[in-house]
Amino acid sequence: MATTDKPLTLEELRAQHPPLRNVFQEHQQELSRMDHVALFITSHVGTMGFFLAIAAWTVIWLGWNLLAPKSMQFDPPTAFVFWLFISNMIQILLMPLLMVGQNLQGRHAELRAQNDYEVNVRAESEIQLLMEHIKKIEASLERIAGKPGQ
Numbered sequence: 001m002a003t004t005d006k007p008l009t010l011e012e013l014r015a016q017h018p019p020l021r022n023v024f025q026e027h028q029q030e031l032s033r034m035d036h037v038a039l040f041i042t043s044h045v046g047t048m049g050f051f052l053a054i055a056a057w058t059v060i061w062l063g064w065n066l067l068a069p070k071s072m073q074f075d076p077p078t079a080f081v082f083w084l085f086i087s088n089m090i091q092i093l094l095m096p097l098l099m100v101g102q103n104l105q106g107r108h109a110e111l112r113a114q115n116d117y118e119v120n121v122r123a124e125s126e127i128q129l130l131m132e133h134i135k136k137i138e139a140s141l142e143r144i145a146g147k148p149g150q
């Protein structure tokens with residue numbers, strides 16, 4: 001509120017606030033090509049489709065090596081060494097990549113939270129101004145109707 005008795009107009013209040021930001025667009029512009037890859041993988045690895053693909057791959061691999069003729073099996077059923085190696089490599093490679101993607105998503109969430117706070121502060125100022133204007137209008141209407149102000 002200004003130092004004078006005259007309250008701010010809505011235009012004056014809006015002029016005091018910076019324009020609203022598009023934090024999604026800002027965040028997207030900050031990302032490198034590798035960041036986009038990390039986010040893509042993070043968002044797709046955490047899906048049921050990926051889980052089902054890994055589960056199907058495991059069932060097919062183990063089923064083939066247990067049920068196929070011995071001459072066609074590529075991993076003895078008791079060892080599963082190659083299957084374990086591939087499974088561990090997938091886990092080892094995806095773990096840090098998922099952490100990178102989650103850090104990027106966290107940074108975006110922090111930007112959104114800060115922007116939400118700024119919007120809420122602005123809305124509170126505007127609501128307070130509007131409430132003051134409503135009180136003045138009510139007082140004017142009471143004077144016009146001949147009732148004393150409260």
